[in-house]
Amino acid sequence: MPAGAGRLLVVTAVDAERDAVVAGAGELVDVAVIGVGPASAAAATARLLATTDTRYRAVISAGIGGGFSEHVGVGGLALATRSIAADLGAESPERFLPLDELGFGTVRYEADADLMRRLTDALPDAAAGTVLTVSTTTGTAAGTAALRDRYPDAVAEGMEGFGVATAAAQAGVPFGELRAISNAVGPRDRAGWRIGDALAALTRASAALGKLEA
Numbered sequence: 001m002p003a004g005a006g007r008l009l010v011v012t013a014v015d016a017e018r019d020a021v022v023a024g025a026g027e028l029v030d031v032a033v034i035g036v037g038p039a040s041a042a043a044a045t046a047r048l049l050a051t052t053d054t055r056y057r058a059v060i061s062a063g064i065g066g067g068f069s070e071h072v073g074v075g076g077l078a079l080a081t082r083s084i085a086a087d088l089g090a091e092s093p094e095r096f097l098p099l100d101e102l103g104f105g106t107v108r109y110e111a112d113a114d115l116m117r118r119l120t121d122a123l124p125d126a127a128a129g130t131v132l133t134v135s136t137t138t139g140t141a142a143g144t145a146a147l148r149d150r151y152p153d154a155v156a157e158g159m160e161g162f163g164v165a166t167a168a169a170q171a172g173v174p175f176g177e178l179r180a181i182s183n184a185v186g187p188r189d190r191a192g193w194r195i196g197d198a199l200a201a202l203t204r205a206s207a208a209l210g211k212l213e214a
Protein backbone atom coordinates (compact mmCIF):
# COMPACT_ATOMS: atom_id res chain seq x y z
CA MET A 1 0.00 0.00 0.00
CA PRO A 2 1.72 3.25 -1.08
CA ALA A 3 2.00 5.73 1.79
CA GLY A 4 -0.32 8.72 1.56
CA ALA A 5 -2.18 7.42 -1.45
CA GLY A 6 -5.69 8.57 -0.58
CA ARG A 7 -8.07 8.00 2.31
CA LEU A 8 -9.23 4.88 4.08
CA LEU A 9 -12.71 3.59 3.31
CA VAL A 10 -14.29 1.71 6.23
CA VAL A 11 -17.43 -0.28 5.44
CA THR A 12 -19.85 -1.70 8.02
CA ALA A 13 -22.89 -3.90 7.83
CA VAL A 14 -25.27 -1.72 9.85
CA ASP A 15 -25.74 1.85 11.04
CA ALA A 16 -24.76 1.10 14.65
CA GLU A 17 -21.34 -0.11 13.50
CA ARG A 18 -20.96 2.95 11.24
CA ASP A 19 -21.77 5.20 14.19
CA ALA A 20 -19.20 3.38 16.34
CA VAL A 21 -16.48 3.87 13.71
CA VAL A 22 -17.33 7.56 13.25
CA ALA A 23 -17.27 8.06 17.02
CA GLY A 24 -13.68 6.84 17.05
CA ALA A 25 -12.23 7.99 13.74
CA GLY A 26 -14.23 11.15 13.18
CA GLU A 27 -13.60 12.75 9.79
CA LEU A 28 -10.26 10.99 9.29
CA VAL A 29 -11.77 8.08 7.37
CA ASP A 30 -14.74 7.64 5.03
CA VAL A 31 -17.40 5.28 6.41
CA ALA A 32 -20.28 3.60 4.55
CA VAL A 33 -22.98 1.07 5.43
CA ILE A 34 -23.07 -1.91 3.06
CA GLY A 35 -25.66 -4.28 4.55
CA VAL A 36 -25.50 -7.65 6.28
CA GLY A 37 -24.07 -10.68 4.49
CA PRO A 38 -21.52 -11.26 1.74
CA ALA A 39 -23.75 -10.51 -1.25
CA SER A 40 -24.90 -7.09 -0.08
CA ALA A 41 -21.39 -6.31 1.16
CA ALA A 42 -19.81 -7.17 -2.18
CA ALA A 43 -22.36 -5.30 -4.27
CA ALA A 44 -22.37 -2.17 -2.12
CA THR A 45 -18.58 -2.04 -1.81
CA ALA A 46 -18.16 -2.54 -5.55
CA ARG A 47 -20.58 0.31 -6.21
CA LEU A 48 -18.76 2.57 -3.75
CA LEU A 49 -15.36 1.86 -5.31
CA ALA A 50 -16.68 2.26 -8.85
CA THR A 51 -18.52 5.54 -8.33
CA THR A 52 -16.10 7.52 -6.19
CA ASP A 53 -13.60 10.10 -7.44
CA THR A 54 -11.41 9.18 -4.45
CA ARG A 55 -8.58 6.75 -5.00
CA TYR A 56 -8.88 4.92 -1.67
CA ARG A 57 -5.61 3.69 -0.14
CA ALA A 58 -7.52 0.70 1.27
CA VAL A 59 -10.97 -0.56 2.19
CA ILE A 60 -11.51 -2.11 5.62
CA SER A 61 -14.49 -4.30 6.49
CA ALA A 62 -15.21 -3.41 10.11
CA GLY A 63 -17.87 -4.54 12.53
CA ILE A 64 -18.87 -6.90 15.29
CA GLY A 65 -18.06 -10.56 14.95
CA GLY A 66 -17.92 -13.89 16.65
CA GLY A 67 -14.66 -14.93 18.24
CA PHE A 68 -13.06 -18.36 18.46
CA SER A 69 -12.57 -18.30 22.21
CA GLU A 70 -9.11 -19.89 22.20
CA HIS A 71 -7.88 -16.83 20.27
CA VAL A 72 -10.03 -13.85 21.31
CA GLY A 73 -12.68 -13.14 23.93
CA VAL A 74 -15.85 -11.04 23.91
CA GLY A 75 -14.88 -7.36 23.80
CA GLY A 76 -11.59 -8.16 22.10
CA LEU A 77 -10.44 -7.39 18.55
CA ALA A 78 -9.56 -9.58 15.59
CA LEU A 79 -7.58 -8.53 12.49
CA ALA A 80 -7.79 -10.63 9.35
CA THR A 81 -4.58 -11.93 7.83
CA ARG A 82 -6.94 -13.37 5.24
CA SER A 83 -10.66 -13.58 4.64
CA ILE A 84 -12.11 -16.98 3.79
CA ALA A 85 -15.63 -17.76 2.57
CA ALA A 86 -16.12 -20.70 4.91
CA ASP A 87 -19.37 -22.03 3.45
CA LEU A 88 -18.81 -21.35 -0.26
CA GLY A 89 -18.64 -24.73 -1.96
CA ALA A 90 -20.40 -28.09 -1.88
CA GLU A 91 -21.49 -30.45 0.85
CA SER A 92 -20.66 -34.12 0.36
CA PRO A 93 -21.16 -37.25 2.49
CA GLU A 94 -17.42 -37.29 3.22
CA ARG A 95 -16.65 -33.59 3.78
CA PHE A 96 -17.23 -29.99 2.73
CA LEU A 97 -15.69 -29.21 -0.69
CA PRO A 98 -14.57 -25.55 -0.97
CA LEU A 99 -15.36 -23.81 -4.26
CA ASP A 100 -11.70 -23.59 -5.26
CA GLU A 101 -11.35 -27.36 -4.94
CA LEU A 102 -14.28 -27.63 -7.36
CA GLY A 103 -12.40 -25.38 -9.80
CA PHE A 104 -14.82 -22.46 -9.68
CA GLY A 105 -12.82 -19.58 -8.29
CA THR A 106 -11.38 -18.51 -4.98
CA VAL A 107 -12.62 -18.76 -1.42
CA ARG A 108 -9.86 -16.65 0.14
CA TYR A 109 -8.25 -13.25 -0.11
CA GLU A 110 -5.10 -12.26 1.72
CA ALA A 111 -5.21 -8.97 3.60
CA ASP A 112 -2.85 -6.33 2.21
CA ALA A 113 0.50 -6.93 3.94
CA ASP A 114 1.43 -3.25 4.33
CA LEU A 115 -2.02 -2.36 5.67
CA MET A 116 -1.88 -5.35 8.01
CA ARG A 117 1.51 -4.20 9.33
CA ARG A 118 0.09 -0.77 10.08
CA LEU A 119 -3.03 -2.23 11.67
CA THR A 120 -1.14 -4.64 13.93
CA ASP A 121 1.24 -1.83 14.94
CA ALA A 122 -1.76 0.36 15.77
CA LEU A 123 -3.75 -2.44 17.45
CA PRO A 124 -1.14 -4.69 19.10
CA ASP A 125 -3.69 -6.46 21.32
CA ALA A 126 -5.81 -7.63 18.38
CA ALA A 127 -5.77 -11.34 17.54
CA ALA A 128 -4.41 -11.74 14.01
CA GLY A 129 -5.48 -14.69 11.88
CA THR A 130 -7.99 -15.98 9.41
CA VAL A 131 -11.39 -14.33 9.67
CA LEU A 132 -14.17 -16.50 8.26
CA THR A 133 -17.11 -15.16 6.30
CA VAL A 134 -20.36 -17.13 6.53
CA SER A 135 -23.85 -16.60 5.15
CA THR A 136 -25.34 -18.21 8.26
CA THR A 137 -24.04 -17.36 11.71
CA THR A 138 -22.64 -20.50 13.30
CA GLY A 139 -24.97 -21.64 16.09
CA THR A 140 -24.21 -25.26 16.99
CA ALA A 141 -21.35 -27.15 18.65
CA ALA A 142 -21.06 -29.39 15.60
CA GLY A 143 -20.83 -26.44 13.22
CA THR A 144 -18.22 -24.79 15.42
CA ALA A 145 -16.14 -27.98 15.59
CA ALA A 146 -16.31 -28.36 11.81
CA LEU A 147 -15.01 -24.82 11.29
CA ARG A 148 -12.23 -25.27 13.85
CA ASP A 149 -11.19 -28.49 12.13
CA ARG A 150 -11.31 -26.97 8.63
CA TYR A 151 -9.70 -23.63 9.56
CA PRO A 152 -7.52 -24.13 12.67
CA ASP A 153 -6.06 -20.62 12.47
CA ALA A 154 -9.47 -18.94 12.34
CA VAL A 155 -9.74 -16.24 15.02
CA ALA A 156 -13.18 -14.81 14.20
CA GLU A 157 -16.32 -15.10 12.09
CA GLY A 158 -18.36 -12.45 10.33
CA MET A 159 -20.73 -12.16 7.39
CA GLU A 160 -19.25 -9.43 5.16
CA GLY A 161 -15.46 -9.66 4.93
CA PHE A 162 -15.17 -11.95 1.91
CA GLY A 163 -17.71 -9.87 0.00
CA VAL A 164 -15.75 -6.69 0.70
CA ALA A 165 -12.49 -8.46 -0.19
CA THR A 166 -13.96 -9.62 -3.51
CA ALA A 167 -15.01 -6.09 -4.46
CA ALA A 168 -11.63 -4.71 -3.32
CA ALA A 169 -9.69 -7.29 -5.33
CA GLN A 170 -11.71 -6.57 -8.46
CA ALA A 171 -11.09 -2.83 -8.00
CA GLY A 172 -7.38 -3.26 -7.20
CA VAL A 173 -7.79 -1.70 -3.74
CA PRO A 174 -5.95 -3.11 -0.68
CA PHE A 175 -8.21 -4.94 1.77
CA GLY A 176 -8.36 -5.39 5.51
CA GLU A 177 -10.89 -6.65 8.06
CA LEU A 178 -11.37 -5.68 11.69
CA ARG A 179 -13.83 -7.48 13.98
CA ALA A 180 -14.81 -6.36 17.48
CA ILE A 181 -16.00 -9.51 19.25
CA SER A 182 -19.63 -9.54 20.41
CA ASN A 183 -19.99 -13.25 21.09
CA ALA A 184 -18.17 -16.55 21.08
CA VAL A 185 -18.59 -18.71 17.98
CA GLY A 186 -20.56 -21.67 19.30
CA PRO A 187 -24.06 -22.83 20.20
CA ARG A 188 -26.47 -19.95 19.69
CA ASP A 189 -26.78 -17.92 22.87
CA ARG A 190 -28.49 -14.67 21.93
CA ALA A 191 -28.59 -13.55 25.57
CA GLY A 192 -24.84 -13.89 25.69
CA TRP A 193 -24.19 -11.45 22.87
CA ARG A 194 -22.44 -8.29 24.11
CA ILE A 195 -23.09 -6.04 21.14
CA GLY A 196 -22.67 -2.84 23.20
CA ASP A 197 -19.27 -3.94 24.46
CA ALA A 198 -18.21 -4.86 20.94
CA LEU A 199 -19.35 -1.52 19.54
CA ALA A 200 -17.37 0.27 22.28
CA ALA A 201 -14.29 -1.76 21.33
CA LEU A 202 -14.90 -0.87 17.69
CA THR A 203 -14.96 2.82 18.58
CA ARG A 204 -11.66 2.52 20.47
CA ALA A 205 -10.09 0.64 17.57
CA SER A 206 -11.40 3.17 15.06
CA ALA A 207 -9.53 5.95 16.83
CA ALA A 208 -6.38 4.06 15.76
CA LEU A 209 -7.67 3.69 12.20
CA GLY A 210 -7.95 7.45 11.98
CA LYS A 211 -4.29 7.81 12.96
CA LEU A 212 -2.84 5.24 10.54
CA GLU A 213 0.19 6.98 9.16
CA ALA A 214 -0.25 8.49 5.74
Ligand SMILES: O=C(O)c1cccc(C(=O)CC[C@H]2O[C@@H](n3cnc4c(=O)[nH]cnc43)[C@H](O)[C@@H]2O)c1
Pocket: 013, 014, 036, 037, 063, 064, 065, 066, 067, 134, 136, 137, 138, 157, 158, 159, 160, 182, 183, 184, 185, 188, 190, 193
Ligand atom coordinates in the same frame (compact mmCIF):
# COMPACT_ATOMS: atom_id res chain seq x y z
O1 LIG B 1 -28.99 -15.27 16.40
C1 LIG B 1 -29.54 -14.18 16.69
O2 LIG B 1 -30.64 -14.04 17.26
C2 LIG B 1 -28.82 -12.94 16.34
C3 LIG B 1 -28.99 -11.77 17.09
C4 LIG B 1 -28.27 -10.63 16.75
C5 LIG B 1 -27.41 -10.63 15.64
C6 LIG B 1 -27.31 -11.81 14.92
C7 LIG B 1 -26.46 -11.86 13.78
O3 LIG B 1 -26.39 -12.84 13.08
C8 LIG B 1 -25.65 -10.63 13.51
C9 LIG B 1 -24.91 -10.77 12.25
C10 LIG B 1 -24.12 -9.51 12.01
O4 LIG B 1 -23.15 -9.37 13.06
C11 LIG B 1 -21.89 -9.92 12.65
N1 LIG B 1 -21.66 -11.05 13.55
C12 LIG B 1 -21.60 -10.93 14.89
N2 LIG B 1 -21.35 -12.10 15.48
C13 LIG B 1 -21.24 -13.02 14.48
C14 LIG B 1 -20.99 -14.43 14.47
O5 LIG B 1 -20.81 -15.10 15.50
N3 LIG B 1 -20.94 -15.02 13.24
C15 LIG B 1 -21.14 -14.30 12.09
N4 LIG B 1 -21.38 -12.96 12.06
C16 LIG B 1 -21.44 -12.35 13.26
C17 LIG B 1 -22.02 -10.22 11.17
O6 LIG B 1 -20.92 -9.71 10.47
C18 LIG B 1 -23.31 -9.58 10.75
O7 LIG B 1 -23.13 -8.28 10.24
C19 LIG B 1 -27.96 -12.97 15.25
